[in-house]
Amino acid sequence: MFIFDRGGLTGVDIGSYAAKVVRIKGKGTNRSLEAVGYSRLDQITFPHDSSKLSEMLRNLFNANRIKTKNVRAALSGGSLVLTHLHLPNMPKKDLKEAVRWEMRKQVTFPPEELVCDFTTLGEAKRGEESALSLMAFGAQKKDVEQLMRILEAALLEPVAVDVAPMAMLACFDYNNVWENGVNYSMIDIGDSKSTLAIFKDKKLLFAREIPIAGREITIAVMNKLACSEEIAEREKIRCGIVRSGERDAEVVDVISAVVERLAAEAHRSFDYYQAQFREGGIGKIFLCGGTARLKGIDDFFANILGIPCFTDDPLRNIKIESKRFDAARIREFAPDLAVSVGLAL
Secondary structure, eight states, X not given: OEEEEOOOEEEEEEOSSEEEEEEXXXXXXXXXXXXXXXXXXXXXXXXXXXXXXXXXXXXXXXXXXXXXXXXXXXXXXXXXXXXXXXXXXXXXXXXXXXXXXXXXXXXXXXXXXXXXXXXXXXXXXXXXXXXXXXXXXXXXXXXXXXXXXXXXXXXXXXXEEEEHHXXXXXXXXXXXXXXXXXXXXXXXXXXXXXXXXXXXXXXXXXXXXXXXXXXXXXXXXXXXHTOOHHHHHHHHHHHTTOOOSHHHXXXXXXXXXXXHHHHHHHHHHHHHHHHHHTOOOEEEEEEESGGGGSTTHHHHHHHHHOSOEEEOOXXXXXXXXXXXXXXXXXXHHGGGGHHHHHHHO
8 A cells, every 4th residue: 555645636546456545636627636636446346345444535535634424425336237328309407317217227237226317418410309318327326325334434535436438538638639529439348347538529429338348368477377376467567568578478469469459459449430420530548547557558458459548647638746745766667547537626
């Protein structure tokens, strides 16, 4: 565990590999980092070890006396559903119920347990008719309540629960200049899954989760080298997708095979987006998440997909005071903070 703190608005992102806490102070383009905490979960599993998670969060907040307890957290879990809807124009109060009705058709759990929300993208033509285009999010009530209990047991006060694609949009919006009509993709490559989002004109237009991520790479290296998870993780980080000699070739090959399948899924998502929404191609790809720190992964994606690709730094436009923080250390794991930065923003 390590933490750097100076107080501010707090975003909490609990993944399957680590928990991230970020606080940002300021307004508009004048933002500065007030605190950043990162703690590996190791043997703690989310959400099953709820008491251990709460204790770990308390430690993150207490280590440097973070006093403000209001947090915005990201919801994850197996019940989360992301879907795009087209609905007739209607009053807002009716729209909320219509979204709920449509989302009930998408979930596998009892519909009365559905918690859902949506963001309006604008109007779209459906044949001769005009319809509202929406991105909707749904989850099982028990998953939301469990996240709330974990936060409250950590003596925190959750003021909002969000989803990763919307947090990614907030992070992207703060750090980039939007080009009119350009489609951007952001891919958060985590430990157990990757979240792909497509943005255009400051809106989230498409999102999906892909069950290919860092843990699958680690397992592939373990199987290839017949080694422990700890050694495989170390070799994965050391080699990345950069060939530096015969000694590393077999590790690079198995990592490349997994990342190539992830890139293929991204390509299918882009094709679907273009076909369904009658959009142009993706202009740029930004990679974030812990696995985005692998050496050479951005060039690998760019070569496979033929699209400019960059490893994202979600703190690049946020001031990090060198007298207060170990800036080099923070920059090292910054790609893993995109969701928590977006929540804080």
